[in-house]
Amino acid sequence: MTDKPRDYCGIFGIYNHPEAALLTYYGLHALQHRGQESAGIVTSHYDSAKERWVMPMHKDFGLVLNVFDDHKILKKELKGKAAIGHNRYSTTGSARNPANIQPFRVHYRDGNVAVGHNGNLANAKQIRQRLRDKGVIFQSTSDTELILHLISHSKKEKQIDQILDALDQIEGAYSLMMLTDNRLIAVRDPNGFRPLALGKVDGSYCVASETCAFDIIGAEYIRDVEPGEVLVIDRNTLETDKPTSYYLEPEYGTETSQCIFEYVYFSRPDSRIFEENVDKVRRNLGKYLAKEHPITEVCKKVPPDKKPVVISVPDSSNTAALGYVHENQKIGHECKFEIGLIRNHYVGRTFISPGQKSRDQKVRTKFNKVRGVIEGRSVIIVDDSIVRGTTSRYLVDMIREANPREIHFLVSSPPIISPCYYGMDFPSPDELIANRFDRDIDRMAKEIGVDSLRYLSPEGLVNAVKEANDSEKGYCTACFTENYPVPVNFGVEKEENEIV
CATH class of the missing domain: 3.40.50.2020 (Rossmann fold)
Structure with a gap:
């Protein structure tokens, strides 16, 4: 309604908490300003009756309060001690296409994996064409789906190596929240365009786009996820009380380019982003x-x-x-x-x-x-x-x-x-x-x-x-100065032939 740039997305994740879905719901509620088109939550747990890991999911168009208006969704459907959630405002992919509502969830040879994404992939068009040439069938027109296809097509043996392999192939601005059967993985692009913070509540680690999502659930802010960091929270983390970190190399030899517009407009004033209070x-x-x-x-x-x-x-x-x-x-x-x-x-x-x-x-x-x-x-x-x-x-x-x-x-x-x-x-x-x-x-x-x-x-x-x-760390001021920190001749654009 106001004449402003539109927010992109908000993401939240938590690992090893008995009320993972409920806390994710509250986290998304605090992050509602970052996206109002749709909302969704995916959880993970082992189903002893089916003798396999399952990932229940609930998502729809609308605000968090509307999408999760029935408390039974959080209590009875979204079972498990790990969860990720996403609020969406579309920057790529049709806002009208229900297939574009995140998080995305798939089952492939090494189990289940779900992802929620904040940002834009600079080379999405090239990756989509490469996968299309291999016969890949797409369910959405969102660049986020490409990450899942890259993981499933990786030749690496271990799942974490498949994920790292996929991340090595994408470029641009992204903060990712990924959920596997037994891991929560938080990723921030090497330039650090988008904010992402690590917190802790009741002994369980959580990750969010902004720290206002920690405040609503009483979580303690620990630190920012570093630019280029792939933060893995799993059973080993429970034993050592320390997440495992991998690091991605910056593209084009560029330095940190945190979005300065986060401070100007996007983030809530009660949040802490890029290690400082807004x-x-x-x-x-x-x-x-x-x-x-x-x-x-x-x-x-x-x-x-x-x-x-x-x-x-x-x-x-x-x-x-x-x-x-x-x-x-x-x-x-x-x-x-x-x-x-x-x-x-x-x-x-x-x-x-x-x-x-x-x-x-x-x-x-x-x-x-x-x-x-x-x-x-x-x-x-x-x-x-x-x-x-x-x-x-x-x-x-x-x-x-x-x-x-x-x-x-x-x-x-x-x-x-x-x-x-x-x-x-x-x-x-x-x-x-x-x-x-x-x-x-x-x-x-x-x-x-x-x-x-x-x-x-x-x-x-x-x-x-x-x-x-x-x-x-440096800041991106491209919208004010035309000084783009990474090349922009990559043709980021809305997909044609949207499925509605």
């Missing part, structure tokens, strides 16, 4: 925004008896707005943070009549202004990003109705100028507002109807993140 980093983005665009340089019509008010576009820009206000106050520039926009958190599907302006009505369904905060004031709107600019325009029009003296729009990231090939879903380059107006900030400001528009610089973004997180 809230801390976002406040620093607001701080650097204040250094580059102090409020005294922004506002021109401030009445003597009323301080400028700073409002955020809830919820992802809340902490950046607080950081902006705090830094301005620290250097002696008067302003105050106010709740000027109220977000309706209970928005489901909205039905728009033919005579209504669809986008305008959707924005008004989700947001409303607080007239008393805005009227007669100099208003600074802080948002984390602008993509097409359409939602920003409707928000500004809504705020104008409350008769502010002036409206300025500040963005705690640089202009988005290029698509992401590593697992985020952006519009095409010519749909981005920065490109439509040849990156002319004044023309962009006129388009969204504000007195001025200001962005955090690319340098300011990187410096703000590195000041808050002093890790030596």
